[in-house]
Amino acid sequence: MRNDRTEAKGRAGAEEKYMRKRSGRGMKSRGVGGIVVMTALVLAAVSLFAGTAMGQDSLSAQEIEAYYQEKERALVAQAREFLNKEGFADSGVMLTRILDADGSREYTLTVHHGKIDRMCMEDRELLMAELEKMVFEDEDCNFKHEFFINQ
Numbered sequence: 001m002r003n004d005r006t007e008a009k010g011r012a013g014a015e016e017k018y019m020r021k022r023s024g025r026g027m028k029s030r031g032v033g034g035i036v037v038m039t040a041l042v043l044a045a046v047s048l049f050a051g052t053a054m055g056q057d058s059l060s061a062q063e064i065e066a067y068y069q070e071k072e073r074a075l076v077a078q079a080r081e082f083l084n085k086e087g088f089a090d091s092g093v094m095l096t097r098i099l100d101a102d103g104s105r106e107y108t109l110t111v112h113h114g115k116i117d118r119m120c121m122e123d124r125e126l127l128m129a130e131l132e133k134m135v136f137e138d139e140d141c142n143f144k145h146e147f148f149i150n151q
Contacts, residue, residue: 071136088113112148
């Protein structure tokens with residue numbers, strides 16, 4: 001009976017020594033491989049982060065464009081509403097923009113209506129003075145207003 005226990009202890013001890021050696025060897029071999037894997041993971045994380053940051057820049061540009069488009073629509077709607085109240089229903093209202101390389105914007109609001117064509121210069125100037133108040137505040141935007149006179 002004693003031999004069975006001693007033999008079992010001997011096998012358990014041998015297995016334990018083997019497992020320690022094996023795990024020790026594994027750690028050594030994993031050390032180099034682990035560095036490679038860790039480096040690959042770090043590079044993947046950096047690439048993902050850089051891609052996300054670049055995507056946010058693009059998204060910001062899209063958000064900026066959406067902001068200006070909403071402001072432009074509101075300005076045209078405001079001009080049409082004003083002209084309708086002043087008796088110039090169905091006026092042609094066109095807003096054009098020029099986007100400069102530095103990001104600044106040049107807007108021209110052009111208005112056309114047959115009644116405006118037939119107005120005296122003084123009345124046109126008064127109407128223009130009211131239209132020129134219609135801008136949206138932005139330091140990078142300049143506005144010009146004009147009538148399209150068809151004569």
